[in-house]
Amino acid sequence: ARQAALSSARGPGRTADGHPVPLLANVGGPAELEAAVAAGAEGIGLYRSEFLFLDRAEPPSLEEQTRAYRAAVEAFPGGRVVVRTLDGGADKPLAFLPAAASAEPNPALGERGLRRLRRFPEVMDAQLAAVAAVASEDLHVMAPMVATGEEAGWFARACRATRLPHVGVMIEIPSAALRARDLLASVDFVSIGTNDLAQYAFAADRQLGAVSALQDPWQPALLDLVAMAASAAGEAGKPCGVCGESAADPAMACVLVGLGASTLSMGAGALAAVRAALAAHTLAQCRLAADAARARTTPADARAAARAHLPALG
Ligand code: PEP
Ligand code: MG
Secondary structure, eight states, rough: OHHHHHHHHHHHOBBBBBOOOOEEEOOOSSSGHHHHHTTTOOEEEEEEEGGGGGSSOOOOOHHHHHHHHHHOOOOHHSOHHHHHHHHOOBOOOSSSSSOSSOSSSSSSSSSOOOHHHHHHHHHHHHHHHHHHHHTTTTTTEEEEOSSSSHHHHHHHHHHHHHHOOOOEEOOSSSHHHHHHHHTTTTOEEEEEEEEHHHHHHHOOOOOOOOOOGGTTTTHHHHHHHHHHHHHHHHHHHEEEOOOOOGGGEEEEEEHHHTTTHHHHEOOOHHHHHHHHHHHSSSSSOOOOHHHOOOTTHHHHHHHHHTTTTTTGGO
C-alpha cells in the first residue's frame, strides 16, 4: 500500500480507474526546470519563451535559443516539451520589438502574441529554426493568441516548412473556442489558456483586481468555452491540454478532465495536489462533476456542485 501511495504521489497522472492524464509543468525559464523535475512533472506543457527576449535590446541568437530549448528537453527524457512562441505585447511588453504599428489604447486587444509575430516573421522563423535545431521528437511548438482558423493555418504552414513534427495553438480567445474545429483543421493539438480566455470572455482585464471576480475559473461561461474546445478536439481525435492557472486547483483539474482535457499543465507547486485529486476519482466522477458545475449559474454554486461529486477532496 505504501508503494502504491508513493507511486501515486510521484508517478504519471491518472484517474482512479486508470485513465491517463499527463501532468506537465508551466515553466517560465531555466531556473524553474529543476523544480518541475523535482515535482515529478511528466514534461513541460507550457514553456513561456518570453524570458529569452525580456529586457534586451536585441533578440537572442539562434545558438542561445537552441541551448535553452535543448536544456528543457534534456530535463525530461522521453517527456514532451511544448515551447510557446513569443507572446509579446499587452501584459508581456518587449523592449527589442518596435511598438505596435499604431498607438494601442487597449494593448490586450492590440497587436500581441501571434499578431505581433506576423508583423515580425523573422522573429518567429528564428524561434522555429532554434526548435528544429534541437532535433528532438519530444519538442512541440504552439502559438499564443490565435483568434481564427486562418491564423492557425498560417502558423502551421510556417512550422511544417521548418519540418516541426508537433504543431499546436493556444485557445485563449473566445472566437478560437467557438470555432475550435477550424483551428484543429491545421494543427496537431490545442492547449487552452484559461487566464486569457477568462479575460476575453468576460471583458475583464486580468491585471485588474477590481474585476477579478469575473476572472474566476469557476464561471460557468468559461467552463462552457472549455467544453466546446475540448469536444471539438475529441471529435477531431486530437489532444486538448489546459495550461492556464485554473488547472492548478485540484477540484477544477478534475472538472477539466471531465470536460475532455487530455493533459494538464500548471506551476510545479500544484502538481502533487492535482495528482492526488485525480488518483482519488474516476473519470466518470470527473464527468459528473463537470456536468454538475455547468448546470449552475454562479461560480460558487458551480464549485460546490462539482465538489459534491469529488468526495476525496473533503
Ligand atoms: C493563459 O493565458 O492562460 C496562459 C496560459 O498564457 P499566459 O498566462 O502566459 O498568458
Ligand atoms: Mg495567455
